[in-house]
Amino acid sequence: MNPVFAAAMAGSHSTTGIEAGTAFTQPRPADTDKRIPSRPGFSPVRLRTLMKLAVERTGLDLSELTVLTEAATGAYAVTAVLAAMSGAKHVYALAKAGRHGTVADAKQETLELAAPLGVADRIEILEKISPEVLCNVDIITNSGHLRPLTAPLIAHLRNDAVIALMFEAWEFRREDLDIEACARRKIPVVGVNERHPAVDVFSFLGPLAVKQLHDCGLAVLGNRIGLLCDNDFLVPLRTGLASSGASVTTFDSAAAVHLEGWEAFVVALQPAAAPRIGQAEAAHLAACAPAGAVVVQFWGDVDRAALARNGFSLWPTQPVGQGHMGILLSEIGPEPIVRLQTGGLRAAEWVWRGGAVTRDGFAQLVPWQE
Template sequence: MRHAIDSTELDLSGLTVLTEAASGAYATTAVIAAMAGAEKVNAFVRPSRYGSVADVQSCVMQLASFVGVENQVTILEDLREDALSRVDIVTNSGHLRPLSADLIDNLPDYAVIALMFEAWEFRANDIDVDACRRRNIPIVGVNERHPAVDVFSFLGPLCVKQLHDCGFAGYRNRVALICDNDFGASLAHGLSAVGASIDVFTDAGDLVREEWDAIVIALTPGEEPRVGPSEIHHIANCVPPGAVVIQFWGDVDHEAARSMGLSIWPALRPRPGHMAVLLSDIGPEPIVRLQAGGLRAAELVRREGTQSRNELAQLVSLNEL
């Protein structure tokens, strides 16, 4: 956490941050904000499949105490108007999502929303865009490829972990990567680095018949599953028995895949629009880097306004949504 703060030059002194209280690697978000000098960090929690309120509170506060910032972090179980009216930065984090019009309308005029990932990955159901547009509240993405953050470099190893989890070594496997976005180069590099033979296609319909061991789906999500029944039918006609379809990102019709006799990984379908594997699955470092970078991007816009030209911050264009 200290290294990530230093690398990004994160300085939240004098600012109030509203984020989530979470478990595992995501317990670091509130603590990073406090370590970076935030005057106050309000961390909202609600019970989830990751733990009870008491469990999560304990996780965050033990970490905060370990680094000596426990007095700067307050755990909230409800979001009252007085807790919102003085917020400088609010993060687009799991327990806070979706950021509703009610929440946004109670923010001060100077508030900034930290998207916590790149601007092009924006999901419309995360944040009430109309409220942000009406209030002129900026939404700020973070350049995950900036040298101070460098989260994209973890995407390849993350995809390799998926291969390993479903029984493929990667080495000497034939892998078709179906990707239409900026993840492609990092995924292909990571898979190639472990000895996989990679071919890249930008659409499932472009896949050709080959002795594929695995098909990796990394498509930008749409309103409907990017890999629906017709795409599944085409994939099934292009792969030999035993090949597996690996969902990295981009929604896949699991029922259609199974009806065509395809193996699909992960077995449990992720939430629509969300990645099927978490960066934290390969350790806390990519999450720490991402959270520090996301906070830094929002800090830059909070202090410098939307005219900030720092390469780390990416403004979401509200007029194009």
């Protein structure tokens, strides 16, 4: 998920939002790397166990294929290693320095994760991408260090190459890749069905929203929550909040909210050209809620200044990248990241091998032909 979602990672995964915009491509707090690696749930041993289970569940088989993805830190270090352990004959992994890690950090974490699996020799860490690399790959992932996938880059891909979106097709963001260039080359852009039983990332959305509310100081249990959601995140978010004891009422827009004793509004609105909550929407929400209500930005862009002018506290406190999620998927552990990355590769592999795209299958297509 850019939105979507959008994410999640405890490492150096680039933030263009939307871990992941995708909804799941997401911004990261500066202290992420200092905090996550010490958590036992993110240990390399456990990551490898989760990876093996995910490959087994999905049936990911990249044998004889060449993959171009990113080399990252934290939970996103799994991506290149998943490709190699699934039989890819060669994996190119682009590393970039950033506030979450250096090129050396990304290389070390990726190869240390790969070495005990016996696949480190098939992963080549790159600091730049040459045309020679591009014309050799079968699958290229829409990962943070690779974005944006520009028209010149796409022009060097082989005719049978496939782009793995790494989240659901409806979460596609035009700023991530040049969809017109893909249309000209007839290169499929493949989303992953995050609700497929073998992937099931959507089941983590509810616990993720609960975590976000807990972090901002709301117990969830017994609280009145207005859930603003106009997309497929609705059911898992509502279920997760309600199962934790919240009284949840859902609205498909800010304008639909009515007067009530809301403790918080959780915003999960599909990103658009303008913020989904601007001055008019913020004023309406303020008229519907008592003083002290909080606006929690799960996904979807909001006018922070407008909300502040209308007396709201906003969580997270730091601005969220356009189209990105307001919380990292990895805040509740590496499982959703491992599942999402494995599913994204599996969906691309399915299309590359000529599998039919069905409603209940792994793969979805971004409709560049329209």
